[in-house]
Amino acid sequence: MxxxxxxxxxxxxxxxxxxxxxxxxxDLPWRASSCSAWGVLVSEVMLQQTPVVRVEPRWRAWMERWPTPADLAGASTADVLRAWDRLGYPRRALRLQECARVIVERHGGQVPADEEALVALPGVGTYTAAAVAAFAFGRRSxxxxxxxxxxxxxxxxxxxxxxxxxxxxxxxxxxxxxxxxxxxxxxxxxxxxxxxxxxxxxxxxxxxxxxxxxxxxxxxxxxxxxxxxxxRRGQAWEGTDRQVRGRVMRILRDASGPVLTSALTDVSADPAQASRCLAGLVEDGLVEIDGEVARLPA
DNA sequence: AAGCCGGGGCC
DNA sequence: GGCCCAGGCTT
CATH class of the missing domain: 1.10.1670.10 (Helix-hairpin-Helix base-excision DNA repair enzymes (C-terminal))
Structure with missing residues (x-):
């Protein structure tokens, strides 16, 4: 019953x-009927764990600078990471650029409409694929x-x-x-x-x-x-590797060129943590080290 | 299933 | 000061 x-x-x-x-x-800009599928995809990736109010201004600047996947694919990664600013989880920015490159190379520069093709893109999971299919292409998902x-x-x-x-x-x-x-x-x-x-x-x-x-x-x-x-347990923040990584990335974003690695490892009182975080950032492709200096990837 | 991965604003 | 945010990826 x-x-x-x-x-x-x-x-x-x-x-x-x-x-x-x-x-x-x-009235959000990525909801406008004039917004491209790429614009919708970019918004969804930025909105992964970042509130709307912080995404909106970054999204506007981003879309003005790189209106199409081909534009982002051809950009300098350092510029991409700086434009990502403090949206958080900068690996998302890296994946978004990889995503743009895959779209250019395998989909003729056009965002695919099928969920199957979407979920195969870097940084696009079950949620984002369904959202893009629905909001950009009017698909049932x-x-x-x-x-x-x-x-x-x-x-x-x-x-x-x-x-x-x-x-x-x-x-x-x-x-x-x-x-x-x-x-x-x-x-x-x-x-x-x-x-x-x-x-x-x-x-x-x-x-x-x-x-x-x-x-x-x-x-x-x-x-x-x-x-x-x-x-439920909240994510710790104070003293975590995530905090240290964030500080390193902020220094590199704010610098116009290479930075001494010694200046980066100063962000943590624990030398082991500092070097572990820097190595992790290099492993993730977010930082490049050349001798005594570090920089954002070209 | 659980852990890792930023950052800021609000209660 | 804890909690939450249009998640994804790795183990």
Whole structure:
């Protein structure tokens, strides 16, 4: 008997969320109808673990400078890393340039529309491939990001938050909610992500402004606490290799040319950590060392 | 499944 | 000061 509720709830959920989205969607540049598929792909890679507000200005500058995959493919990697600025995880910038080169070499300079081809590109995983297929090409795909996971966990499953690591069950649920029609599916993807980003937020959800509060399982259950709160652990930051790597990259971005490696290893009080991080950056292709000096890759 | 990989803003 | 963010990749 309970299962008979689901199809009805699903239909109402989709309708209400999409209607809300049509009225109040943020005006983001990569959503413009004039935005290229490449522009959409660039935005998705930048948005991997970096909030919209920080991505938008970097995206605008990036697209003005390198409007096509061929433009980025031909750029200096040092310029690419500097343009990436402080978006974080600079390996993403490296992969994005590799991605551009693969698109030029294997796809004639055009972003492929098939999810299979997209997911084969460097830096493009399940989420990004589905997002580009939907947003750039209007393809039907199952777009599951942190926002969609949270929205479905609350509205359908009735929990405060999804489990710490994604489960196959979540993907099945997400797939069952996607409309059959490709255009509707793409709109649902954008709308459900937007709801999670703007209203159904992780920290303090704005349930009083939510278009689906009357059917949300979590809200109807009295918004119970997160059941696996004890299993979540935030990423440490102070004193980590990630922090040291970030400092090294910042120095190299800010410098116009080579920097003494001794100046780079000074960023950590622990010499072993400093040399380990520098070696790791070289291994990752983010830094080149030539004798006593280091620089961003040409 | 778990760990690694930036950086900043907000509660 | 902990937590979160339109994840991907490696082990």
């Amino acid at each position: 309970p299962t008979t509720h689901r199809p009805d709830v699903t239909a109402r959920l989709r309708t209400a969320v999409v209607r809300w989205f049509d009225e109040s969607a943020r 199952v777009v599951v990001d942190t926002n969609v996971r949270r929205v479905l966990a609350r509205t359908i499953t009735g929990t405060a938050l999804p489990p710490p690591s994604p489960r196959a069950e979540e993907r099945r649920l997400a797939a069952s909610v996607v409309p059959d029609d490709a255009r509707d599916a793409a709109r649902w993807a954008a709308a459900s992500m937007e709801l999670g980003a703007v209203v159904c937020t992780a920290r303090s959800p704005r349930c009083d402004e939510c278009p689906v509060r009357s059917l949300c399982a979590w809200n109807l259950a009295g918004r119970p606490a997160d059941e696996h709160a004890s299993r």
